[in-house]
Amino acid sequence: MKVVTAVQRAISTVSRVEIARWISPGLWLTLLAVAGFGAWPLVIGQASLRETLFTALLAIALASSLNIILGFTGYVSFGHVVFFGLGGYVGMLVLSKGAPLWVAMPLGGLAAGLLAYGLGAAILRLRGAYFTLATIGVNEAMRAFVNNFAPFGGATGISLKFTVYNDYGGAANALWLVYGLLLAVTLAAILLSYTVKTSKFGLGLMAIREDEDAAEVMGVVTPRAKTWAYVLSAIIPGIVGVIFFFKNGNIEPADAFRLQISIESIVMVMLGGQGTVIGAVLGAAGYQQLRSFLLTNPLVKDLQLAIAGGLLLLIVLFIPTGVVGLIRRKLPVLRKLLV
Amino acid sequence: MLLELNCVSRSFGGLHALSDVTITLPQGEILGLLGPNGAGKTTLFNVINGVCPPSAGTVRFRGQDVTGKPPYALSHMGLARTHQIVRPLNELTVRENVMVGACFGHEQRRLGEAATIAEQTLAFVGLEARTNQLAGSLNVAEKKRLELARALAARPLLLLLDEVLAGLNPVEIGAMVEIVRQIRDQGVTIFMIEHVMHAIMNVSDRIVVLEYGRLIAEGTPAQVANDPKVIEAYLGRSPHTAQAG
Numbered sequence: 001m002k003v004v005t006a007v008q009r010a011i012s013t014v015s016r017v018e019i020a021r022w023i024s025p026g027l028w029l030t031l032l033a034v035a036g037f038g039a040w041p042l043v044i045g046q047a048s049l050r051e052t053l054f055t056a057l058l059a060i061a062l063a064s065s066l067n068i069i070l071g072f073t074g075y076v077s078f079g080h081v082v083f084f085g086l087g088g089y090v091g092m093l094v095l096s097k098g099a100p101l102w103v104a105m106p107l108g109g110l111a112a113g114l115l116a117y118g119l120g121a122a123i124l125r126l127r128g129a130y131f132t133l134a135t136i137g138v139n140e141a142m143r144a145f146v147n148n149f150a151p152f153g154g155a156t157g158i159s160l161k162f163t164v165y166n167d168y169g170g171a172a173n174a175l176w177l178v179y180g181l182l183l184a185v186t187l188a189a190i191l192l193s194y195t196v197k198t199s200k201f202g203l204g205l206m207a208i209r210e211d212e213d214a215a216e217v218m219g220v221v222t223p224r225a226k227t228w229a230y231v232l233s234a235i236i237p238g239i240v241g242v243i244f245f246f247k248n249g250n251i252e253p254a255d256a257f258r259l260q261i262s263i264e265s266i267v268m269v270m271l272g273g274q275g276t277v278i279g280a281v282l283g284a285a286g287y288q289q290l291r292s293f294l295l296t297n298p299l300v301k302d303l304q305l306a307i308a309g310g311l312l313l314l315i316v317l318f319i320p321t322g323v324v325g326l327i328r329r330k331l332p333v334l335r336k337l338l339v
Numbered sequence: 340m341l342l343e344l345n346c347v348s349r350s351f352g353g354l355h356a357l358s359d360v361t362i363t364l365p366q367g368e369i370l371g372l373l374g375p376n377g378a379g380k381t382t383l384f385n386v387i388n389g390v391c392p393p394s395a396g397t398v399r400f401r402g403q404d405v406t407g408k409p410p411y412a413l414s415h416m417g418l419a420r421t422h423q424i425v426r427p428l429n430e431l432t433v434r435e436n437v438m439v440g441a442c443f444g445h446e447q448r449r450l451g452e453a454a455t456i457a458e459q460t461l462a463f464v465g466l467e468a469r470t471n472q473l474a475g476s477l478n479v480a481e482k483k484r485l486e487l488a489r490a491l492a493a494r495p496l497l498l499l500l501d502e503v504l505a506g507l508n509p510v511e512i513g514a515m516v517e518i519v520r521q522i523r524d525q526g527v528t529i530f531m532i533e534h535v536m537h538a539i540m541n542v543s544d545r546i547v548v549l550e551y552g553r554l555i556a557e558g559t560p561a562q563v564a565n566d567p568k569v570i571e572a573y574l575g576r577s578p579h580t581a582q583a584g
C-alpha cells in the first residue's frame with residue numbers, strides 16, 4: 001500500500017513537471033508568431049514577401065539549430081555550414097537521380113547527422129578555441145573534398161533538370177511548396193530547441209557549458225551528451241540544405257560550404273541571446289532585417305561580412321548575453337516568458 | 340570494504356604528490372583526512388573519483404577495480420564529492436545545480452523526481468531560500484552548501500568532502516558538522532578532508548594523516564592527536580606549538 005502511494009506520488013510529480021513544461025507561454029507565443037508571419041505570404045499569395053520571409057525562416061532554422069551546440073552546450077561551432085552543405089549535396093544527388101523531395105529531405109538530415117556523429121568522437125574532445133578551429137578545418141576540408149568528388153559533380157556541382165519541378169506542379173508552384181516545407185521545418189527547429197533545453201538531456205548540456213569537469217564529476221557522460229547535442233544541431237541544417245538547393249536548382253562547393261553563413265548564424269545566436277530558444281529566433285529575424293537593409297543600401301552593400309564581424313565584436317564586448325539576456329536582467333518580470 | 344586504495348602513487352612531472360598510499364574504508368564510517376597544505380589530500384580525492392588516474396597502484400570501489408575509470412562512471416556507481424574550490428554552475432539556478440546531481444549521479448532520476456529531490460536536499464542544507472537564484476549569486480558559504488547539496492542529491496554510497504568547513508565562521512562550522520553527522524546517520528559513508536582540527540576530531544571515527552604525499556599516521560582521533568609525527572607535521576615544527584596542541 002505504501003509503495004503504491006509512493007509510486008502514485010512519484011508519477012504525479014513527474015507529470016506535473018511534464019505538464020508545466022508544455023504550458024509555456026514563451027514557447028507558444030514564439031511558435032505562433034513565426035507561424036503567423038510565416039503563413040502570411042501563403043494567405044495573401046505574394047511572391048516577393050515569400051522570398052523575403054524565406055531567407056528569414058532559413059536564418060531562424062539555422063540559428064535555432066546552432067544554438068543547441070553553441071548556446072546550450074557552450075561549444076562554438078564555427079563551421080556549422082558544413083552540415084547545410086553536405087545535406088544539400090546528398091539531397092541534390094538523390095533528387096538528380098529522380099528521388100522525390102520527401103525522400104531527399106530526410107536523407108540530407110541523416111547525412112548531416114551521421115557526419116556530426118562521426119566528427120563528434122574526434123573533435124568534441126577539444127575545448128574552447130581548439131574545437132572552434134577544428135570545425136573551420138572540417139568545413140574547408142569538406143569543400144576541398146567535394147571539389148574533387150566526382151559523384152557530387154566536382155567543381156561544377158549538381159544541377160537539376162527543369163523537368164524535375166514538373167512533379168511538383170511546375171517551377172512556380174514548387175516555390176510555394178518549398179516555402180511551406182521550410183516553414184514547417186523552422187517550426188520543428190524551434191520546438192526541437194525548446195524540447196532539448198527543457199529536458200534532462202538539456203540540463204546535462206547546460207552543466208557541460210557551465211563547467212564540463214564538474215558536470216563529469218556529477219555523472220554527466222560528457223562525450224555522449226556532447227555528441228548527441230552536435231548531432232541534433234546538425235540534422236535540421238542538413239534538411240534545410242536540401243530545401244534551399246532544391247529551390248536554387250543547382251549546388252556547387254563555393255555555395256554549399258560558404259563560411260559566411262556560419263559566421264552570420266553565430267552573430268544571430270549571440271545577438272538574440274545564446275542559450276535561449278527565443279534568443280535564436282529574435283536574433284535571426286533581427287539580423288535578417290538589418291541584412292536586407294544593408295543589401296539595398298549601395299554604400300555598405302559589399303561590406304556585409306565586415307559589418308557582421310563588427311557586430312559580433314560589439315555583442316561580445318557589450319551584451320555577451322544578447323538582447324534576451326539584457327531584457328531578462330533589466331525586466332525580471334519577463335523571465336518566465338523568455339524561454 | 341567500500342573503498343580500497345592499494346599502494347596508490349601519483350606524480351606531476353617530478354613532483355610526487357602521492358607515494359604508496361594504502362587506505363581502506365569500511366561502509367558506514369566517517370574517515371578524516373588530515374595533512375598540511377600541499378600534502379596531496381585533494382590529489383587523493385582526484386585519484387579516487389577518476390579526475391586524475393594514479394601513476395601506480397589500484398583503486399577499488401564496492402569491490403570493483405575502478406582504476407582509470409572516468410569520473411562519471413564512479414558517480415554512477417555511487418560516489419559523490421565536493422570541491423575545495425567551489426565549482427557552481429553559475430548561470431543555472433540553485434535548484435538546477437542540485438537537479439544535475441540527482442539526474443546524472445547514482446540514482447539517475449528523471450527531471451520531475453530530481454526537482455523534488457533538489458527541494459528536499461536544499462531544505463536539508465538550509466539553502467531553500469535561494470532555490471530560484473542563480474548559483475553565481477551565492478556567497479562562498481552558500482556555495483559550499485550548494486556543493487554539498489549537489490553531491491547529496493545523487494544519494495551516494497560514499498561522499499568525499501574536501502574542506503567543507505574551510506572559510507566558515509564558528510556558527511556555520513557547528514551547523515555544517517551537524518549536517519555531516521546527519522548524513523552519516525542516513526547510512527552514507529564519508530571520507531572528509533579537513534583543516535579545522537577540533538571539528539574533524541569530533542566527527543571522525545578514524546583519521547589518516549598525509550604529509551608530502553605519504554601516509555604518516557592512522558588511528559582513532561585520540562591516537563592521531565597524540566602521535567608525535569602528526570604533531571610535528573601538522574602543528575608545525577616548533578616544539579612549543581606542538582606541546583600547546
Ligand SMILES: Nc1ncnc2c1ncn2[C@@H]1O[C@H](COP(=O)(O)OP(=O)(O)O)[C@@H](O)[C@H]1O
Nearest residue numbers: 351354356374375376377378379380381382383
Ligand atoms: N593537476 C596538477 N598538476 C600539477 N601539480 C599538481 C596538480 N594537482 C596538485 N598538484 C600538486 O600536488 C601537490 C599536492 O596538492 P594537493 O593535493 O592540492 O594538496 P592539498 O589538497 O593537500 O593541499 C601540490 O604540490 C600541488 O601543487
Ligand SMILES: [Mg+2]
Nearest residue numbers: 380381382423
Ligand atoms: Mg586541497
